[in-house]
Amino acid sequence: MVSICCGKRSQSWIKSISETDMNSIQVENLQKKYGKLEAVKSVSFDVAEGEIFGFLGPNGAGKTTTINVLCTLLNPSGGSASVNGYDVVKQRNEVRRSIGLVFQESTLDEYLTAEQNLLFHSYAYGVSKDIREQRMKDLLDLVDLWDRRKGKTRTYSGGMKRRLEIVRGLIHHPRVLFLDEPTLGLDPQTRRYIWDYVEDIRVKENLTIFLTTHYMDEAEHCDRIAVIDDGNIVAIDTPDKLKDSVGGDLVMVRTNDTESATRELIENWHLESETQDDIVKFSVPKGEEFLPEFVKQFKGELLSINVRRPTLDDVFLSLTGKDIRDEEVDESAQLKQSLKYRHR
Ligand SMILES: Nc1ncnc2c1ncn2[C@@H]1O[C@H](COP(=O)(O)OP(=O)(O)OP(=O)(O)O)[C@@H](O)[C@H]1O
Ligand SMILES: [Mg+2]
Known part of the structure; x- marks a missing residue:
């Protein structure tokens, strides 16, 4: 079991x-x-109390490294950071006592029961005996694991293990919870359930949450997102504002003459486009207003048109020129959002 605790609390409640x-x-x-490898290159950001703040980026972007510095598991090479008002280098013990951490890799002791895992953690954090039992009951109830508390965690499903790790991180009443890839490897339905629990816990426990993810749908749950690539933050904003920054709705026109279509878009509509195979892509402020007129006026052969709102994947692409790897993109949801017109 991994614990980042630093001994018993010397006072009943930590004040920053x-x-x-x-x-x-x-x-x-x-x-x-x-x-020589610069995993994190001079990043700056603030997270407000009560906020869910996410680091969204591909493998190797520097997400776990940043979390590990903020949680005092790694010393920074430069710059400064504070958590709950405590400096992550000079006040490591105070930082550790005031945060909860769920690691990217599972750190449950699989040979212990859920209850024993929580007990072990509460001993490590010096959670007093009189509140320990009630705290465990309340938290296990919150994630619907109370009835399974006597089961060895090796018999748990992936989603149950993740829920248990989240409540384990909360047992000592932290004020900030760090979640490193909270739903990595779980199926989309289980990921949605975990998020229902996390959002419920955030309100009931009055928490600030800092998470990392490379899943677009997970990032949508955040109040604000920092898009991180190759150790740099390339944008910070709300999911909606980031999507607006792409420049409106995305239109994909499939035609057998992409050169004429590109020319027509510039001459008639003053629109720049990109071509990939037989598809010409461009964005317009309001797809539903643009489309009927465009279909009427288009001179070439129109094989299909697809219009959709930008996703965070598009945001990442427009900011970095790269696709973020996201094997869980829900194609059917995108299809439902899109309007399809077929030329007769
Ligand atoms: N202990 C280490 N020693 C050397 N290089 C490391 C170490 N830990 C991470 N790195 C490197 O630092 C960079 C950032 O890694 P990090 O684990 O922070 O990325 P990440 O964004 O969390 O990626 P993932 O999505 O795969 O978890 C990568 O190039 C990685 O190989
Ligand atoms: Mg990581």
């Missing part, structure tokens, strides 16, 4: 420098190098 009117996380020009 200033408990009011502050960001839960403040990061300035944070850097982390592994030898």
Whole structure:
């Protein structure tokens, strides 16, 4: 079992420098190098109290490294960061006591029961005996695992293990919960269930949540997202504003003469486009208003048209020129959103 605890609490409740009117996380020009490799290159951001803030980026972008620095598991190579008002280098113990952490890889002891895993964690964090039992009951109830508390965790499904790890991270009443890829490898339905639990817990426990993910649908749950690529934050905003930044609805026209279509788009509509195989792609502010007129006026042979709202994948593509790997993109949901017109 991995624990980042630092001994018993010396006081009943940890107080930070200033408990009011502050960001839960403040990061300035944070850097982390592994030898010559710059895993995190001078990133800056704040996370407000009560916010769900997500790091969205592909494999190797520097997400886990950033979490590990914020949770005091790694020393930064430069810059500064504070969590709950505590400096992550100079006040490591205070940071550790005031946060919960769910690692990217499972760290449950599979030979122990759920109850024993939680007990072990609460001993490590010095959770007092008089509140321990009730706390375990409340948290296990929150994630519907109370009835399964006597079962060895090796008999748990992937989703049950993740729920247990999340409540384990909460047993000592942290004020910020770090979730590193909270639903990695789980099926889409289980991921949705986990998110129902997380959102419920956020409200009931009055938590700030910092998470990392490379799933677009998961990032949609965040109040704000930092898009991270190759150690750099390339944008920070709400999911809606990030999608708006792509420039409206995306139109994909399939035609057997892409060159004429491209020319026609520039001459008649003043629209720049990109071509991939026999598909010409461009964006317009309002697809539903643009489409009927476009279909009427188009001179070439129109094989199909697809219009959809931008996804966070499009945001990533427009910011970095690359596709984020997302094997879980729900194609059927995209299809439902899209309008399809076939030329007769
Ligand atoms: N202990 C280490 N020693 C050397 N290089 C490391 C170490 N840990 C991570 N790295 C490198 O730092 C970069 C960032 O890794 P990190 O684990 O932070 O990425 P990530 O965004 O969490 O990726 P993933 O989505 O795969 O979890 C990668 O190039 C990785 O190989
Ligand atoms: Mg990672």
